[in-house]
Amino acid sequence: MIAYLKGMVAGLVKDSSSRTVLTLEVNGVGYGLQVPSRLVQQLPSEGESVQVFTHLQVREDQFILFGFGTAAERDLFRQLVSVSGIGPQLAIALLDTLGLQDLVQAIVVSNTRLLAKTPGVGSKTAERLALELKTKLAEWRQQSGLLIAPGSGPAPDVQEDVEMTLLALGYTNSEVMQALQTVGQNTALAKNSDAEAWIRAAIAWLSQ
Numbered sequence: 001m002i003a004y005l006k007g008m009v010a011g012l013v014k015d016s017s018s019r020t021v022l023t024l025e026v027n028g029v030g031y032g033l034q035v036p037s038r039l040v041q042q043l044p045s046e047g048e049s050v051q052v053f054t055h056l057q058v059r060e061d062q063f064i065l066f067g068f069g070t071a072a073e074r075d076l077f078r079q080l081v082s083v084s085g086i087g088p089q090l091a092i093a094l095l096d097t098l099g100l101q102d103l104v105q106a107i108v109v110s111n112t113r114l115l116a117k118t119p120g121v122g123s124k125t126a127e128r129l130a131l132e133l134k135t136k137l138a139e140w141r142q143q144s145g146l147l148i149a150p151g152s153g154p155a156p157d158v159q160e161d162v163e164m165t166l167l168a169l170g171y172t173n174s175e176v177m178q179a180l181q182t183v184g185q186n187t188a189l190a191k192n193s194d195a196e197a198w199i200r201a202a203i204a205w206l207s208q
Contacts, residue, residue, distance in 0.1 A: 002065070005031055006051040009043055019089070022067055024052060033067035034088075036095045042069050057088060064088070072144055073100050079140065083132050085125055094118050102173050108138045109159050114173065154180060158195040165199050171206060179205050 007026035015021055020040060022033045033052060044050055052067040053074040066088060068074040073095060080091035094103055097118040106114045107130055115126035154162050159180075166176045179202040183189060189201055 002054045002056055004051055004053045004071075005033075005067070006049065007031070008049055009046050011046065012040065012043065019092075022052070024050070024067070031065060033065045034092070035067040036073070036092050038096055038099065039067065039069045066092070070100070075140070075144070076100060076104065076137075079133055079136060080129070083129055085128060090118075090120050090125075093120055098173065102177060104137050104141050105177065107133050108141065109163075110134060111160050111163060113164060114167070154184070154195070154198045155193045158193055158198065161195045162198045162202070165195070166202055166206075169203070175206060176202070 005024055005026050007024045009022070010025040010030055011023035013021055013023075019034050020037050022035045022039075022043070024031045024033060033054065035052070039052075052069070053071045054068070055066045055074055055077060057064040057066065066074075066077065068077060077088075077091050077095065080086050080094060081088055094115070097103075098106060098114070102114075105111070110130040112123060112126035112130055115121055115129055116123055121129075162180065163173075163176055166179070167173065171179070180198065183198070183201040183205050186201070189197060
């Protein structure tokens, strides 16, 4: 198993299927890695060194190496492809559409409407993702140090309603998450299970 590769960026292209392929030169050998589009923004210039965390998929007719900017993204990818009906390309699409933190959060709180925003992910697939990975990712997030501090977000039973209302008002997912984490530092609000109170507080913060 190849855990990661550290080498020089030798090229970056999109193949015939519009998949992003990074060529990484390691000790004179060029490795082709399929990577999320989000990683492209983080890569250094061609000829500079970078470390990429990898997952090797072995099929009867080919070997495919996937690359990620962090070990956490690679590990989340592995969790995603363990779900029936979620192949590598759909897992990459989920990561590209939502990003690590927002994707994990959406699965943990069973926010299927947000998951279904990813091209190729229908409502049934979103429900299957939440059903199979909700508990696993909640535990994994805590062990990986990705967990938001307790009390910095709405209670689980109202969180989806709060998020969906704010998204419907035109705010982006990242804006919503940042707003809820920030206003959740208010001790009185953190103990409040009223969705309306969270929505009003978030809108007030976003309107500043």
